[in-house]
Structure formats: C-alpha cells, structure tokens
Amino acid sequence: MIDPALLIHRYLEGLLDAEEGREFNARVKAEPEFRALLARMSYDVAALRNLLASEAAPASLHGPRSAVSGLRFAWPVAAAAAVLIGIVAMVLFSGTPATGPTVISGKTETVNGRMVVKETAVIRFLDGATAELESSTEAVIHSKGVDLQRGGGRFRGAVRVSALGAIVSGGEFKVVIHADSLIINGDVEIDRGGLRTRSTGEKIVAREKRGAEHREWVRHDRELRQASITLERAIEIATRKGGAAVEAKLEEDEGKIVFEVKLAGGEKVEIDAVSGEEIDRDPEKTSAAPAITLANAIEIALRDVPGKAVEVDVEKDAIEVLIVWGDRLVWVKIDSKSGAVVDRGIEED
C-alpha cells in the first residue's frame, strides 16, 4: 500500500498510473482520513498558488505593488485598503504624472503585452474613468479602453470595453465573459460591427461563431425552444399504429418545427413539435430495427448526458443519440444489443 501523502501528491500532479488510480479511488471511498488528507493537500496547492503568486508577481503598467494581495481580508477592510492604496499611489505619483492607465490597487502581471489580473485590480484612466477587473481577468489595456480576453469587471466613466466582437460603453456597467457569451449589466450602448443598440439591466450577447457545429447547435437550440414535446414523445406518437422507430430528429420544415420519425416498416412520419399531432405519413425506405428501442436508447443517453435529445439514429452496431447539452452538442453511442454506453463526445467542427 502506497504512502497516502505520496499517492495524493501523485494524483494532484497527474502522475498516477492505472493501478495507483484504482487504489486512490478505493481509498477515497473507504477512508475518511484519506479524503481529509486529500482536502488538506489540495487546499495547500491552491493556497500556495495564491500566497507565492502574490509575493512573486511584478508590478505592471505604472502601478505600485499591492500591499494587501494574498492576505485574507473582509470586504470593508479590502475597500479601505483599496482606497488607502489609491491615496498612496496618488501621493507617490503626484510629482510624476502618469502618461497612461495606472493600476491603483490589486495585483497584475503583464504577459506578452496582456494584463493578467492576479488579485482584483482597479485601473484608473487619465480622464478619471476606472476599470475594476476581477481576479484571473486577461485584457489589453488601451488609453481609453479595455480589450477583454477573459474574465471581466466593473467599469465607471468613459471606458470602452471590447470583447467577443462587441464594444460596450456607458456610465457605470459590468461586463463578464462567460463561455462564448458576454454578460452585460447596466445602462449601456453595445456596438456590434457598427450596429448600435442600447440595453438596460442584464443583457447576454453571444459570440458570433462561424463553425458548422455551433450553427447546428444554434438551430437545434432554437427549435427546442419552440417545441413543446420531446423527441421521446414524438417517437411514442409515431409508433402508436405499430412499427419500431429507426431514426428520429427535430427539424424545421417550411417554417414549421417538426419531428421526423422513420419506422422499420418503411414509413416516415412527421409529428408537429408544438401540437404533438401527426401531420404526415409517407412510404420511405428504412433500415431494420435494433434490438433495443430508440426510446430506451434515448433514456440511457440522457442518464449519461442530462440534456435534450434532438436526433437519434441507428448505425452499424450502435444507436447514436445527439443531445443539446448547455451550449454544446454531445453525441452518445449506445450498444444496440446490450444498451451500454460505448462512447460519447462533443460535436466538433
């Protein structure tokens, strides 16, 4: 039996081999002390990163090195510290006016011309506007604006924030990049390729992606929002008169959202995705039915990936279920005889 600290160290360093992996998981399940040790050693990794990073990081732009980074502090203390640092910074730089944006509090690093925020940082622009960037934000700071590449923050004054192809401006607002979207809060103007709109409150702006996979996800997501029945229910409706489904998918047909279900007997049935009514039934050459039903396959797939099924298809030895899961399309392959999940993955361009 391996020393528990060594086993956990190897786990955290990604060094476990298969046998060690089995021992690791068995001990996590069986030994409360082992779980507690795992928690303490994992905490140490996170704490070391914060402790040492805050001590090692150089000052960037014109900013002073923060005296509060890495310390535990309550919000009022942090706010007071930020104000104090701001005052100290103003005193320090009163004789040598800054020529560009200045970091007045927090901890940042500059990597290849990009600012990486290590601890929440406040940046003051020459006209007095400010950007309070969250920890882990990555951005390029210009004289009058911020190109956000990751993370986000709160902005006050005439700051232009560009991210994911949009430019946001306003008096006081918040912008955060989340996955492929911008979450914007405040009374703002949003410029997307010259098309300007105003927004108040929360606004979510999705990145314009040109990948085929993303377009497919957008299409399915839109169709799902309009549909009032599920793929499973459509299969149930289509097979009421007998026959086994061998393929089913959600699609738009001449402006109408429908489920198209193909039956092993050689038929294609269209179900209105809103009303759930059968709207068409035509002869169609189809394949043979698998050992397990498509409804079963969908149920198994959705237990594996809890999203919404939009397509199910019989392949050689497997049934493939396509699922809208969050902002991704995920496929799950089910063994058509045993019903076991044999593979899964994210649809890629």
Next chain:
Amino acid sequence: MREETLVTNIIRHKRVIEGMITALVADSAVAEDLFQEVAIIMTRKREEATEDCRFVAWARSIAVNVVRDWRKRLARHPLQLLDDASLDEVAAEFDRDDWDDRRQALKHCTEELPARERQVVEMRYAHGEPVAEMASTLSMSRGALDTMLYRVRKALYMCVEGRLRGTP
C-alpha cells in the same frame, strides 16, 4: 444575498473553493478556470442565497456541478481519475472553518523553506510551470524533480500540521 456580501465571501473563501476544485479535477490551471465559472454562477444566483447561508456549502453544491459539467465536456477523454460517486464526499471535506489557520501556518512554513526548495515550489505552484520544463531549467532529471517536489510538499505539510498542533 447582496452583491457586496457575495464579493466579500468569494474573496474570503477563494482558496477553499479553488482547493476543493483542485481536489476534484487534479489540475490547478483547470481549477482556476472552473473557479471563475463557479463565481459567475454564484453572481447570477445570488438572490437564491441568504445573507447568513453557509457560503462554502453553497459554493460546494455549485462547484460539484461545474466539475461534473467539465467532466462531460471532456467526454472523449477517458482519464477521469476521481470516481464520479466520490465528488460530493471529497467536496464535503472542505466544509470546515479552520482553513484560515492553515493558510497562515502554510505562509510561515513557506517562508522557512531553503532558497532552492522555495524556488521549486514557486515555479510549480505560483507559476504553474510544467515539471518537464522545470527539470530542464533546473538541470535536473524529471524523476529527481518529482521526488524533490514530493519531499518539499511533505515537509511543508508536516510543518503546517505541527504549527496547527502548536508544536512547530
């Protein structure tokens, strides 16, 4: 929960939440990214939490779901070392109140490290440098560096535990 309370709590418990995620994903860089996701979700759901809620427990429930989502996004990669069934149990280990004492002890112990060992810890944990690159920079074999890292981690751990027991 008011935004100010939320921010206060996120700042206060950042390391605990990051440590929790590190335990679940075994990758510091991924843990940092997922922490951001957790923080964003908490911001969006802050109305669901009361001012006096157990913040780490609330964060735990969100973090475990974020980790599960992340694992699904990696569905093509079979290497998921911590069993799914253990995620909740491991995350629950972080629902304690003594992490700040541990951080203070760790700070003291880190300051006491010899220069070379401190450099290794700083390269690996503060800057996230891959061990292979570190080995090249430090002119050490990969195996020797792995051993050194473990030795330093264990020394730090023993030092921290000693301080927490009052026997530094």
